[in-house]
Amino acid sequence: MSPPGSAGAAVRVRPSGERGSGSVLAVAVVGAIVAVTVLLLPILGLLAIGQSVRAAADASALAGADTAAGLVPGVPCEVAQRAADLNTARLVTCTVDGLVVTVMVSRSAGGFPISARARAGPPPARG
Numbered sequence: 001m002s003p004p005g006s007a008g009a010a011v012r013v014r015p016s017g018e019r020g021s022g023s024v025l026a027v028a029v030v031g032a033i034v035a036v037t038v039l040l041l042p043i044l045g046l047l048a049i050g051q052s053v054r055a056a057a058d059a060s061a062l063a064g065a066d067t068a069a070g071l072v073p074g075v076p077c078e079v080a081q082r083a084a085d086l087n088t089a090r091l092v093t094c095t096v097d098g099l100v101v102t103v104m105v106s107r108s109a110g111g112f113p114i115s116a117r118a119r120a121g122p123p124p125a126r127g
Contacts, residue, residue, distance in 0.1 A: 042110060049109040054116040056087030057105045061120035064094065064101035068121070076101050 064080035066072045072079060077094035080103050084091040089105040092115065100121030107114050 046109055046112065046114070049107065050114050050116075052087065053089055053105060053107050053114045054118075056084055056089035056107070057103055057116035057118035058120075059087055060084045060089075060091060060094075060103045060105055061101050061118035064096065064103060065099065065120035068096055068099050068101055 060080040060083040063072070063083040064076040067074050067076040067079040076096050077091075080094050080101060081091045084103070084105045087105075089107045091103060092106050093102075093104045095102045098121070100119060102117070102119045104115060104117045106116075
């Protein structure tokens with residue numbers, strides 16, 4: 001039997017120690033997401049810059065090879081230098097071996113030097 005005056009109603013008691021715990025958890029999750037984003041953004045930026053340096057190396061080697069083959073007037077390494085400059089990279093080395101041009105370009109990003117090497121020209125003769 002229920003106590004007199006309660007008319008059979010159940011009384012629920014909420015523990016007051018857990019009030020607001022969901023808000024603390026939400027703030028912690030948002031903080032963790034922001035921290036991971038802040039850490040990963042520079043790394044992803046360096047990956048994109050690395051890709052642009054590789055593209056600059058490819059463009060420089062192709063420009064030099066076109067010049068070595070006589071398709072474009074000029075000196076192969078000077079043309080490769082101009083192609084690297086247009087791609088915001090610096091030509092480090094340039095070697096011409098017949099119609100084959102090999103270049104290495106570099107660029108600094110966030111204090112890190114990023115470099116790439118490329119070769120362009122006709123394929124080697126099979127023998």
